[in-house]
Amino acid sequence: MEQNQLVTVISGEIGGVEQSLCDARELHGFLKVGRDFSNWIKGRVEQYGFVEGEDFSPVLAKSTGGRPGQEYLITLDMAKELAMVENNDQGRMVRRYFIAMERRAREVHGNTKLKHSERIAIQKQVVNLLKALEAATAHASRRVIHAALAQNCVQLGLPVPALHDVGSDGPQNGELFPRSLYPVK
Structure with missing residues (x-):
């Protein structure tokens, strides 16, 4: 991760659309949420109506000896919303960061979102x-x-x-x- 990155942003595909994504667990850690990751992400998906294959993609984590854990790649739109609803300084900071990352991606890759x-x-x-x-x-x-x-x-x-x-x-x-x-x- 670059030194000035708050949360790693990668290019990936969800629902057949190439877009910027981030790891939900990394976002959870940055936001300093008081709940454990698994309950937090499941609760937020249910509470805010996020859609699998549109807003996020579940990914099985590599096993470290036991059962593989569930990870989530999420769109920056979902990440911004999650940051906003945490209603803390960390959330506001990361939301502004994601907006800046999207602006930079548009400048580099053009303004169109192409499949x-x-x-x-x-x-x-x-x-x-x-x-x-x-x-x-x-x-x-x-x-x-x-x-x-x-x-x-x-x-x-x-x-x-x-x-x-x-x-x-x-x-x-x-x-x-x-x-x-x-x-x-």
Whole structure:
């Protein structure tokens, strides 16, 4: 865990949606809840109507000789709500922390929440659009392809390559000679 992390946040999938998650037991420890973990998490799930496969995913812990324990990976939305209902300084601190982590994830990965299959499909489109952009020579065609490429890159949170950085060595933007004839700068 990074030194400035209050609770470890990982990327994972619940209900087929890739999202940021945390370990409920670690959150419980940080919140300094007076009840034991098992009763606390079960009580909160029941009391606040959290849904398995949507808000949390139960995971069997590795056995240390006895029966394996039950752990829970929870969404940051559920973690924020749990922190809020504890109504203490630790809860307020971790809730603000989770909000900051989500903001950082949006900045890094774009503002869309894509399913894993959607992300894969868009990544394939990016590869195909890059190939098409490299092969295209007409400036108008290159601009249309580049616009589609830019849209897909933004959805994935990737940097958008400049139009002139991909493809044709032919004259562009009013140049009289192909780029291959210009000296390297």
